Amino acid sequence: MSSTNIPLSESKGSMNNMYNSSVDDDLYFFNSKGSNNYTSTYKNSGIENLGGSINGVGGVGLSVNVGQDPIIPSTSSRNRITTAMGGGINSARPMTSVRAAGFSRQGKVNGSTSHGGFDPFNQAGYISSSNEKPPSPTPEEQIKSLEKKINQIVEESTLYLSGPNPNIQLALEKAKDAAKKERLLAKQREQMGFGDQLNLDLTYCALFTLANCYHANKMYHEALNTYTIIVKNKMFNQAGRLRVNMGNIYFEQKKYPQAVKMYRMALDQISNANKEIRLRIMRNIGNACVKMAQFQDAITSYETVMETIPDFQTGFNLVLCYFALGNGEKMKKGFQQLVFIQPNCIEQNDELGSLSKDESIEDHEVFNEDNLRALAREKKQIAHKYINLAAKLIAPVIEESFSLGYDWVVETIKSSPNSEIANELEISKAIQYLKSKKFDLAIETLKSFENKDKVMIGTAATNLSFLYFLEGDYKQAEKYADIAINNDRYNAKALTNKGNCLAQKGEYEKAKEYYQEAINVDAVCAEAIYNTGLICKKMNNIKESLQWYEKLHAILRNNSEVIFQIADCYERLNNLQQAIEWYNILISVIPTDPGVLAKFGSLAMKKGDKTQAFQHYSESYRYFPCIISVIAWLGAYYVDCQVYEQAILYFECASTIQPKEIKWQLMIASCYRRSGNYQHAYEKYKKIHEQFPENVECLRFLVRISTDLGMKEVQEYVNKLSKLKAISNNNSNISNVSSNLGEITSSINKSSSKMNESISNNVENSTESLTQKAYKLNSQNKSEELDFDDDVVSLLPD
Numbered sequence: 099m100s101s102t103n104i105p106l107s108e109s110k111g112s113m114n115n116m117y118n119s120s121v122d123d124d125l126y127f128f129n130s131k132g133s134n135n136y137t138s139t140y141k142n143s144g145i146e147n148l149g150g151s152i153n154g155v156g157g158v159g160l161s162v163n164v165g166q167d168p169i170i171p172s173t174s175s176r177n178r179i180t181t182a183m184g185g186g187i188n189s190a191r192p193m194t195s196v197r198a199a200g201f202s203r204q205g206k207v208n209g210s211t212s213h214g215g216f217d218p219f220n221q222a223g224y225i226s227s228s229n230e231k232p233p234s235p236t237p238e239e240q241i242k243s244l245e246k247k248i249n250q251i252v253e254e255s256t257l258y259l260s261g262p263n264p265n266i267q268l269a270l271e272k273a274k275d276a277a278k279k280e281r282l283l284a285k286q287r288e289q290m291g292f293g294d295q296l297n298l299d300l301t302y303c304a305l306f307t308l309a310n311c312y313h314a315n316k317m318y319h320e321a322l323n324t325y326t327i328i329v330k331n332k333m334f335n336q337a338g339r340l341r342v343n344m345g346n347i348y349f350e351q352k353k354y355p356q357a358v359k360m361y362r363m364a365l366d367q368i369s370n371a372n373k374e375i376r377l378r379i380m381r382n383i384g385n386a387c388v389k390m391a392q393f394q395d396a397i398t399s400y401e402t403v404m405e406t407i408p409d410f411q412t413g414f415n416l417v418l419c420y421f422a423l424g425n426g427e428k429m430k431k432g433f434q435q436l437v438f439i440q441p442n443c444i445e446q447n448d449e450l451g452s453l454s455k456d457e458s459i460e461d462h463e464v465f466n467e468d469n470l471r472a473l474a475r476e477k478k479q480i481a482h483k484y485i486n487l488a489a490k491l492i493a494p495v496i497e498e499s500f501s502l503g504y505d506w507v508v509e510t511i512k513s514s515p516n517s518e519i520a521n522e523l524e525i526s527k528a529i530q531y532l533k534s535k536k537f538d539l540a541i542e543t544l545k546s547f548e549n550k551d552k553v554m555i556g557t558a559a560t561n562l563s564f565l566y567f568l569e570g571d572y573k574q575a576e577k578y579a580d581i582a583i584n585n586d587r588y589n590a591k592a593l594t595n596k597g598n599c600l601a602q603k604g605e606y607e608k609a610k611e612y613y614q615e616a617i618n619v620d621a622v623c624a625e626a627i628y629n630t631g632l633i634c635k636k637m638n639n640i641k642e643s644l645q646w647y648e649k650l651h652a653i654l655r656n657n658s659e660v661i662f663q664i665a666d667c668y669e670r671l672n673n674l675q676q677a678i679e680w681y682n683i684l685i686s687v688i689p690t691d692p693g694v695l696a697k698f699g700s701l702a703m704k705k706g707d708k709t710q711a712f713q714h715y716s717e718s719y720r721y722f723p724c725i726i727s728v729i730a731w732l733g734a735y736y737v738d739c740q741v742y743e744q745a746i747l748y749f750e751c752a753s754t755i756q757p758k759e760i761k762w763q764l765m766i767a768s769c770y771r772r773s774g775n776y777q778h779a780y781e782k783y784k785k786i787h788e789q790f791p792e793n794v795e796c797l798r799f800l801v802r803i804s805t806d807l808g809m810k811e812v813q814e815y816v817n818k819l820s821k822l823k824a825i826s827n828n829n830s831n832i833s834n835v836s837s838n839l840g841e842i843t844s845s846i847n848k849s850s851s852k853m854n855e856s857i858s859n860n861v862e863n864s865t866e867s868l869t870q871k872a873y874k875l876n877s878q879n880k881s882e883e884l885d886f887d888d889d890v891v892s893l894l895p896d
Contacts, residue, residue: 241295277307302334345358349389413436597610699712783803
């Protein structure tokens with residue numbers, strides 16, 4: 099047999115591969131690559147870069163030298179049956195016939211055997227060499243890898259949306275990325291011919307996550323569009339439930355008709371087997387109807403829920419709708435349905451239940467509570483909250499008086515499974531009496547707990563202490579505060595009431611101790627912290643007071659009283675800059691408070707900023723034009739600016755508020771006089787004299803103006819003025835005599851008894867008061883050239 103020829107045009111790459119391959123490769127590996135048709139015009143330029151021989155299998159090679167014609171096998175040699183691979187004396191005959199038995203296809207090479215032993219299953223061929231690259235993944239593997247990546251991105255988005263550290267913006271970015279990759283994956287499937295293998299679950303998951311993220315980021319339009327894509331795709335079997343989410347979005351947008359429509363569409367697509375979900379949707383429909391004031395439709399939905407699986411929230415909403423319609427009988431019926439709902443039972447630890455009241459309980463047995471018991475306790479607290487709210491709502495309207503209404507409510511609750519909250523409603527009844535200013539009935543109701551219920555006696559005694567303190571009966575207030583403290587030493591409010599009673603008696607140190615004990619019990623007891631700051635102010639410890647108020651400010655950030663106290667502390671410490679900053683904060687919290695604005699204006703005046711002071715005084719007057727100090731400052735400001743017409747308006751307002759105060763009318767007349775309007779000034783002084791005939795200053799100005807205007811009444815006013823001056827002189831002489839008598843009696847009293855000392859002190863005090871009055875009269879006796887600016891300065895606040 100003749101040898102099989104290997105074409106040179108394929109030998110560069112193919113034979114190198116054969117050279118690097120294992121000895122067990124197929125002998126006819128290269129014959130599978132097309133035909134070997136070569137022309138006689140084959141040039142050696144195609145292999146001019148080959149510097150040596152090209153080796154074949156078994157060491158047999160075709161030597162090709164540069165510059166020589168290559169050996170071209172003929173067609174006849176190709177078609178002839180050959181018995182060797184060609185060339186070489188030592189070439190071995192291939193033994194392909196025994197290959198199936200595990201023998202190598204090669205024989206001896208240079209007198210030696212080159213096979214690797216017995217390998218009938220060709221297992222050595224599966225061991226890849228270190229130079230080989232891993233096989234490229236198949237299309238199915240590529241698709242599965244992309245699906246895995248998309249699932250991972252969706253999980254990351256979900257964690258960012260509702261994980262322990264939420265980040266809704268990053269969650270939205272991840273959801274968008276997952277939806278985009280899912281669309282690319284669908285296109286790739288179609289291109290590869292796997293369109294019928296679409297992963298619907300992955301598509302649904304990506305779109306649903308994206309819609310949720312849009313909703314969380316308040317991008318309602320995009321969320322609705324995404325949900326619409328899902329619900330309109332008939333390939334998603336349970337997509338109709340998502341109309342509930344669409345209804346929730348419309349509800350948040352206050353588009354209640356569209357929300358009800360979506361809820362009803364979702365309700366139609368959910369089977370009766372999913373009873374709980376259907377009831378929740380009906381409750382949502384009722385809530386939307388309440389928002390639209392369609393109470394009858396809401397009642398229909400709520401009644402359906404209460405007849406099937408009643409719950410406390412729906413029961414409270416039903417009572418609320420009955421209350422809106424004003425149907426008292428229905429309110430009673432709804433309240434009875436609410437209170438007779440079976441509450442969640444809290445399983446008690448058997449070991450704790452077997453202990454008597456006198457035995458102690460270890461701390462780990464109390465605080466080592468499982469999550470299920472904690473959840474049950476939380477639900478029970480929510481149920482009690484709904485019952486209390488419903489009772490307080492309907493009690494004043496279901497009977498002729500709220501007292502009878504509360505009595506009916508309490509009796510109904512006592513006969514229900516939730517009877518333990520009946521006493522709380524008794525406290526609510528007392529508070530309602532307080533709101534109605536029926537203090538006697540409130541006290542009587544609270545006192546009934548002394549012999550009725552020892553559990554609620556602490557709460558009742560605390561409220562009684564507070565009531566007596568407001569009424570000014572501090573002895574009774576302290577008594578009931580002690581009762582509350584004895585009942586529960588860790589009652590922070592009772593300790594605060596006790597401190598208030600002691601502070602009222604002036605025992606500031608003891609009061610401070612009780613306040614601090616209350617703070618140790620309840621670190622956020624605002625009343626105790628605030629009162630501690632006040633006590634420190636009373637004790638003139640401003641810095642400590644400031645520390646307490648700053649601590650309280652960290653708890654109550656926007657409380658105006660706390661901010662005012664901090665600003666006042668800084669003002670007392672003469673730190674005007676910090677005081678102004680805190681007053682600025684206070685104005686941002688209560689921008690319309692006239693007192694705060696006036697205070698800010700006075701601080702600005704202390705700092706020398708007259709423009710800012712005028713601004714804040716003007717704002718204070720605008721919100722409440724009845725503060726005399728503000729009106730006086732504004733009037734004096736316009737006088738200082740010589741805008742007398744504007745000043746007159748403020749002084750007239752002041753005279754309206756204080757009609758018996760003569761200084762405002764004198765200021766009005768002085769403004770007329772300083773502005774050159776002597777006729778109006780004369781008429782104003784004349785009216786003042788008629789109202790206050792004994793005022794010397796008014797008569798003096800009347801004499802001056804009537805003289806300037808040439809009035810006939812000049813002599814009359816002169817006579818009146820001289821008479822008043824004579825009377826004032828007599829008063830001054832009397833005061834001098836009285837002072838001399840006081841000196842004589844004081845010298846005599848030095849050697850007399852204690853009784854005479856007291857008598858002389860009384861005489862001295864009386865003469866001193868007479869002297870002060872005379873001094874005031876003398877001070878009013880000014881010269882005719884009285885400067886108007888002195889009057890203005892006297893009106894300005896400090």
